[in-house]
Amino acid sequence: MSATALEVRLPRPPWSVRGIVVLALLATAILSAAYLQLGTHSLVPSAPGLHAAQKFFVRALSPAVAHESDVPAGTPPLLVNALRATGMTVFIAVEAMSLAIVIGLLLAFAASSAWWMGDPSGAQSWWLRVVRRGIVPALYGTARIVIAVMRSTHELLWAVLFLAAFGLTQSSAVLAIAIPFGGTLAKVFSEILDEAPRDAATALRSAGASPVQVFFFGLLPRALPDMIAYAFYRFECALRASAVLGFFGFPTLGYFIAASFENLYYGEVWTYLYTLFVLVLVVEAWSGALRRRMAI
């Protein structure tokens, strides 16, 4: 019996893990929603809640320009307060980012596989082999673990920790932001470095440059525009984190937002919120201008 084209059994596609993973994720989403009893029935506002919300959002159109209550003599005017709180928010964010960038760069170099790749050509001396097979992988592994620990805890939790340890000082706020941000920067910087085009690095290597020179003059410059763009994004996040740390009592925007909100001075809340909004816009405009100049 000769098999015609129609009788030929088509090969079955290979068994795919991807499909099962997607199905499992979908099922998890549905089950979690059921467990949490999500739904519009839980979003019906109470009558006083609705009233308060209405009052709050109406004030968005008329933010306060002066204190909404009698303040003790000697209290600076509201706008001066807002300006000072903004300054404090920016200073803490700037210091935290400066520290985070130093931590991030150091850990990123250790956790990037790009710079320590041995030169496959060229005979190796025994000590170079020890460095490449032992010391470098150990450094790489340690850096990866340190980065994971730093990132796994949110800046608010670090703040709780440092508040308990050092009290309500600006240094604890800076450290609380710098540690998780340093970890995130390190992770993303190392990925950017590993994915940067290696053409210039290869060219420098073939012109006799040492591995360290190849890294700093061939690879880093190619990765730098992306690294700068990401650092700017994180600076924006740091501003928000710095503002929110005010809820713990640091004199940043969050402190005044929380105080005014508790006293139902919604006009003041909006004044502070708008200041934060303008701050983020300014950073965005600055980073946009820089990116255009670097032509990313």
Add this chain to the structure above:
Amino acid sequence: MAAGVHFQLRGVGVQYGDCCALDSIDLDIAPGEAVALVGPSGAGKTTLLRLLNGTVRPARGTVAADGYDLAALSASELRRVRADIGFIHQDLALVPNLRVLQNVLAGRLGRISFLQGLRNAISPSRQCITDVYAILDRVGIPEKLYQPVHRLSGGQRQRVAIARALYQRPRALLADEPVSSVDPARARDSIALLTEISRERNLTLCMSLHNVELAREFFPRLIGLRGARVVFDRSSGVADRELSALYDLRPEEQAS
């Protein structure tokens, strides 16, 4: 001026996995000689060039530069040999977001310390800038000294790549299809420039080229590669018949 590099290949074979990239190659390239490598894509031209500066190691045989077996050198010795050999890459391999000056300065990293390199990157000395300017003037783009490379045209970028290789102060120049990305007139110009400079400075020049006409016009010696082997090596007059056989699309056995 120091004499060019002397390259010697003895029974060289290169293996990429199961694929034989080059097989039993014996070649002598004398100091100051200008050689063009011609042949179809995949014939092994790039591999041959990369053997010469030790970026590819032979599976069989030896590659020697000035008598030093490249496979036997330590990493730092190999770096010293490479500092003497300029390589112009097909994709140019420049850093687009840095200025022309910085890109050209990077050519000499193999001869200076890390700290000197850092100084060059931040504020290069007057002497360095003068040297780079002179080389840019020689390749015809002195006015681009402070331009970022991403603002330059394809032809100008190619000049930067040539300038970087020259600033290296090499004794040999290797070029892998250096003109494949520019129009015929500019290609001719660049090849004329490279052969002229190599003659002036007595550099050994070895260039792979797709354009056989240019190769015949500018190079006294042509090496034809096909299917991982040298099929001809002529210092005078390659016959048209040999060239058409070189690029014949039929498999080896039928081509000859």
